[in-house]
Amino acid sequence: MSATSVLIQLFGTIALLLWGMRMVRTGVQRSFGSKLRSFLGEWLSNRFAAFGAGLGVTAILQSSTATCLMVADFASRNIVVLPVALAIMLGADVGTALVAQILSLNFSWLSPVLIFVGFLIFTITTSQKKSNIGRIAIGLGIILLSLKSIVGVSEPLRNSETLVLVINALAGEPLVAVLLVALLTWAAHSSLAIVLLVCSMASTGAIPVELGMVLILGANLGGALPPVFATLYTSPAGRRVAIGNGVFKLLGCILIFPFLSIVERELTPYSIGVAGLLINLHLVFNVGLAVIFMPFTSLMDRLLKKVIMDQDIGDSPEVVRYLDMSIPIDATLGLSNASREVLRMGDELDHMLKQSFNMLHEGDSEEIKEISKGDDVVDELYEAVKVYLTEIRKEELDEQESQRCGEVMAFCANLEHIGDIIDKNLLATAIKLIEKNLSFSEAGLNELEQIHQRVHDNLRLAMGVFMSQDIGMARRLILEKETFRQMENEAANSHMERFQAGRPETLETSSLHLDVIRDLKRINSHLTSVAYPILDQAGELRKTRLRKKIMKMA
Known part of the structure; x- marks a missing residue:
């Protein structure tokens, strides 16, 4: 098989993965979006409760971006203060990492079952809610199918001389690799999809473990970008949520970057293969963010209020207040x-x-x-x-x-x-x-x-x-x-x-x-x-x- 054919198939399976995640997210939002929003709003009493709520909602939505936009809207309407909002986002990041852990398991045998059952529910039922449940099942089946396909398609890439040159170049420039994957994640609007893609390709040996760890950090950093751009035209309170979450991700990458070799050594005994190591790194990174930065959410609140002041937008009536100027949550x-x-x-x-x-x-x-x-x-x-x-x-x-x-x-x-x-x-x-x-x-x-x-x-x-x-x-x-x-x-x-x-x-x-x-x-x-x-x-x-x-x- 030519390199061109391999790349075309790889891009096709990546698109299938993104489409499956979109179907799941859309189905969940249409069936349970208002309930998830209400649930999130009820658990804003303190940072720890908010952390758990953010984890749970994001685990169901499979999108920390969607959760961030919800929280930014709450903050814009003064329903939630920034320290609690940032705690929700720390929980949301852990939620996506847990979903990655589950999807990385070998459930490919479930793919045809989920697609068939979902298709029956979607086509037979007249209930909108049941139809969306069918959509969720089809989406999950497509995700599992695409992950299996990525493993099969990327295996020949191990022998590609061009890929070897590209990987060696990226491995020699880890900062460039982080930025490149961050931009790719922003374009895909799904850090979960990029993490699963990196892990799938690493499992075939197409990506070495050292570079894979760098790419995981890049995917985490890039996952914070879509909410930042989506809230550019909202109130200062809404922007602070997205930017604060992005700052936590950036600081986390800076802190862990010099110690990746130590992290690799410590995680290897608890990981099954290279893919297992990378997926565990993703979880450890986000749990570490929560542990380290949860006590500093109030400090981040004070800093962001000095940088992003209310006067930046002011009370001018012509400024749009409630539109994210992007595709909405649902x-x-x-x-x-x-x-x-x-x-x-x-x-x-x-x-x-x-x-x-x-x-x-x-x-x-x-x-x-x-x-x-x-x-x-x-x-x-x-x-x-x-x-x-x-x-x-x-x-x-x-x-x-x-x-x-x-x-x-x-x-x-x-x-x-x-x-x-x-x-x-x-x-x-x-x-x-x-x-x-x-x-x-x-x-x-x-x-x-x-x-x-x-x-x-x-x-x-x-x-x-x-x-x-x-x-x-x-x-x-x-x-x-x-x-x-x-x-x-x-x-x-x-x-x-x-x-x-x-x-x-x-x-x-x-x-x-x-x-x-x-x-x-x-x-x-x-x-x-x-x-x-x-x-x-x-x-x-x-x-x-x-x-x-x-x-x-x-």
């Missing part, structure tokens, strides 16, 4: 994060609407600047949510998640349109009033105030409908559309009466008055749109508002 959590960011858009619009009436009433140029700034915030949040939801759609969404994703995107777009109406239309009206030194009549201003307040109330009602998905609230919001139409007609009729009576203020501001009513109507229409999908799903909407023809056309 679809459910990702949609929840997007919804929280949409609520922030609603809060900003609530403030803009309040300012818009003051602006029409008093003509304050400072408030005009504030409204323009608020629209920039809404636009930025809209773009961030749109990109985030696009990433979520790349995941395998079930019907309910796909529908919710569409609803969040649609409502987000409607809020962005509302911001544009306030900024480009109501703001333009206010500028005309200021430049021409005009003002609405007292009666006209009262009418606009009533309509404006109705829209303001409907904004808050629409946000409640968006979050609760309550059918009763959705029905009430739709009924508000008819109420608004009546108010609009009454205001227009009153305005025409004043216009015909020849009142000066009315004559001067007639077109502006009608423009404001029209703009508020458009805003209200965008708000009520959030209720239609809910009522449609509940079967409470007619297909058409047209009356049926009584007589046939001749």
